[in-house]
Amino acid sequence: TTTTTMTTTPPDTDPDTAALESDLREGFFSDPPTVPPRWFYDEKGSLLFDQITRVAEYYPTRAEAEILRARAVDIVGASSTVVELGAGTCEKTRVLLDVLAAGRAAGTQGTPEAPGAEAPGETGQGEAGPGEARFVPVDISTEMLFESARALAQEYPGVRIDPVIGDLTALDGPLPGEPGGRLVLFLGGTVGNFSESQRAGFFSMLRGIMDPGDRLVLGFDLVKSPERLVAAYDDAAGVTTEFDLNMLDVIARTVECAGLDRRDFRHEAVWNAGESRVEMWLRAVRDVRIDFPTLGRVRTLAAGEGIRTEIARKFEPHALVDELAGHGFGGQAVWTDAAGDFGLALVVV
Numbered sequence: 001t002t003t004t005t006m007t008t009t010p011p012d013t014d015p016d017t018a019a020l021e022s023d024l025r026e027g028f029f030s031d032p033p034t035v036p037p038r039w040f041y042d043e044k045g046s047l048l049f050d051q052i053t054r055v056a057e058y059y060p061t062r063a064e065a066e067i068l069r070a071r072a073v074d075i076v077g078a079s080s081t082v083v084e085l086g087a088g089t090c091e092k093t094r095v096l097l098d099v100l101a102a103g104r105a106a107g108t109q110g111t112p113e114a115p116g117a118e119a120p121g122e123t124g125q126g127e128a129g130p131g132e133a134r135f136v137p138v139d140i141s142t143e144m145l146f147e148s149a150r151a152l153a154q155e156y157p158g159v160r161i162d163p164v165i166g167d168l169t170a171l172d173g174p175l176p177g178e179p180g181g182r183l184v185l186f187l188g189g190t191v192g193n194f195s196e197s198q199r200a201g202f203f204s205m206l207r208g209i210m211d212p213g214d215r216l217v218l219g220f221d222l223v224k225s226p227e228r229l230v231a232a233y234d235d236a237a238g239v240t241t242e243f244d245l246n247m248l249d250v251i252a253r254t255v256e257c258a259g260l261d262r263r264d265f266r267h268e269a270v271w272n273a274g275e276s277r278v279e280m281w282l283r284a285v286r287d288v289r290i291d292f293p294t295l296g297r298v299r300t301l302a303a304g305e306g307i308r309t310e311i312a313r314k315f316e317p318h319a320l321v322d323e324l325a326g327h328g329f330g331g332q333a334v335w336t337d338a339a340g341d342f343g344l345a346l347v348v349v
């Protein structure tokens, strides 16, 4: 059982507390109870995810890196600004930044900026000149974002690094960079973690902030054997189990609650063929009663009942390009890795 502790700061002063309370109100008291996957990613969860990308069963990261290596020049094209949504450690982006930096150094595009012409901006780098190579990593995790931005600034002196803290599903206003010269990246297959309506909303939001000529590159996981799909979300070493259970610790720490204990749950990954998605569940191993005093709600789960913590939709190769066409994006290319496990779509406004 969890005991509530007295704190000097009222919990509702923390924006995370308010956001999680709102998410719980929306999904935790319905059937089945759900929690949005963003609550996996506290510091420990982000480290665990990083570990997941290296377990043998989790192929998407390696497959996507293979495509990025093979297609980097086609992907970057004549873009001057690369905007990466959900950038995280920016690890997979380096292969694209190499191309961006090399293209700019060779003077293939744009005009070099007059020295001294810039006003110092927040990052100390001033306004970007036309055609100047620029990388804009966007993420909600501030610490990781600034850490990787600092490292990239050292590695790529010719590329202006402009990190943006933000919820990538709710971007508003114009994107940084020259209209028509932007490359927007949404990698890793995160698009699969959206519901159908979230995905539609995301695509139309993107179309609203992109200009004619701007490119979008989307990484997505492909339908394959249920055995391999389930194994990718339930690795033998138990890293994904720990990642899933960690969400309960995040909840217990972020909102006031009693009776929430990770030992009452086990991780489960299932293939839902009808919805073409892997689902992650935390299944109660005994009857559970969780009390949320600040929400004025109690959630009971009978042994065997589950909390759905993530959906990971898997696509047919051309499904997303077709869908994006309905949002005003023109299909340019769909690439897969040699094994045909993962896909990358390039579309243009």
Ligand code: AVI
Residues within 6 Å of the ligand: 052, 060, 188, 189, 190, 191, 192, 193, 232, 233, 240, 310, 311, 312
């Ligand atoms: C971030 N996202 C693309 C991962 C996925 O594969 O759906 C999250 C993940 N969950 C469990 N393993 C990985």
